[in-house]
Amino acid sequence: MIEFDFSKEYILEDDIALVRPLQMEDLEYLVYVTSQPAVWKYSTLKADTPEDLKVYIEKALQARADGKEYPFIMFDKRTNQYAGSTRFYDIKLNQHNLSLGYTWYAEEHQGTGLNKHCKYLLFDFAFQQDFERVEFAADTANKKSIAAMKSLGCTEEGILRSHVIRLDGSRRDTIVLSMLRSEWEQTYKYELEHKIYATK
Template identity: 45%
Template sequence: MDFTRDILLENDRALLRPLVAADVDLLQEPAADPELWRYTLTRADSRPELDAYVAAALQGLAQARRYPFVIIDKQTGRVAGSTSYYNVVAEEQRLSIGYTWIGTDFQRTGLNRAAKHLLLRHAFEELGCERVELETDARNHKSQNAMGQMGATEEGTLRSHRPTQGGIRRDTIIFSIIRAEWAALRQSIFGAFDTNRG
C-alpha cells in the first residue's frame, strides 16, 4: 500500500478522501457528541482533543502506519466522520479497518455500511488483501452487532489487549472478513452500494 498516494473511494452514498489538517473544522460538529467516544481509545469531542486526534492520524500517515479518511455523506454533502486503514502487513496480504466514527446525525442511515463497502472493496480488489480485520472494545456491543450484521466473523477476544480511556486495559474482540467471503458479501450485504463495479 502506497501511503503517499491520495486514495479516493466513492459509491452512490459515500465518498472517502484522505484526511487533511484543515478537516478538523469540518469534523468538529459531528465529533461533538460525547457518547461517540465512550469506548474509543481516545476522545475527540472537544476541540483540543479533536486537534490531537487529527494530528495523531496524520502522524500515523506520515509514518506509514495508518491511512485516515474523512467520510462524506453524499446525500447531504457533509463531512460525517472518519475511518482508517491500519496494521497494514503487505507481505501477509492483510490489514485492519478501524478508528471509525460517524456523527450521531448519520447513524442508522446506511452511511457506515456504505463506507465499509468502499474500504473492503478497495482492500480485496485493489490492494490484494486476503484478510481484513476489525476490532472493538469488548464492552461495545453496538459495534459488535454492526460488524456481525455486515458479515464479519467474530474470532475471539484478546484479553487486556490495549490501554484505553480511564487508565484501564481493555479486552478487544477481533472480527474478520476473508477474500473467499467477499464476492458473496459484495452482492448481498453490500449490494445496494455496488452499482459501480468498475
C-alpha cells in the first residue's frame, strides 16, 4: 500500500546532499540561477527571471496542495549552497507510479556528482513508499540529461513525436525512460552506491 502523503514534510539526505520540500521562502536561495540561461535551455516553463521563478515556485506549491506534485529544493553540503530544484509529478497513487522531473541545477553544481546523490535519495525514497515505477521524460535534444538518466540504470522506452511545445514555439520530441522497483532493489541501487562512494 502506498504510504506517500502530500501533507508530510519529507526530508532526504546523505553526507553530500539534502533534498527537502520546496517552500516559497526558497526563492531567495534559488534566484541566482535565473541569471544562467543554459540552465533553462530545455525547460518548458519560463523561470529565467526573478519574477518568473516566483510564479514557477507558486505553481509548484499549488500543485502539491492539490495533491498532484511534490516539489523539492536540493542543497549541496560540500559548498553549503542550494543547488536547484526537482519534483515528483504525475503521481498516480492507485497505480503505484510517478514521474521525476522538472530538474535543474545551477551551472556550478552540474557535473559535481550531486545529481547522483540526489537521484539515489529520491529513487530509494519512492521505492520505499511502495511505488513500482519512476518515469522520466526529456527533450531528445538534451543529450546530457538523457545520458545522466541512462547512467543511473533507466531504460529507454520510446520517443513521443512532436510531443511538447518549447518556449521558443517549436515542437519537441520527448524521450521516455523509466526505473522499476525490482530493477532498483536487485541491481541499480547497489551500482549507484558504488558510483557514489567510488567518486567521493
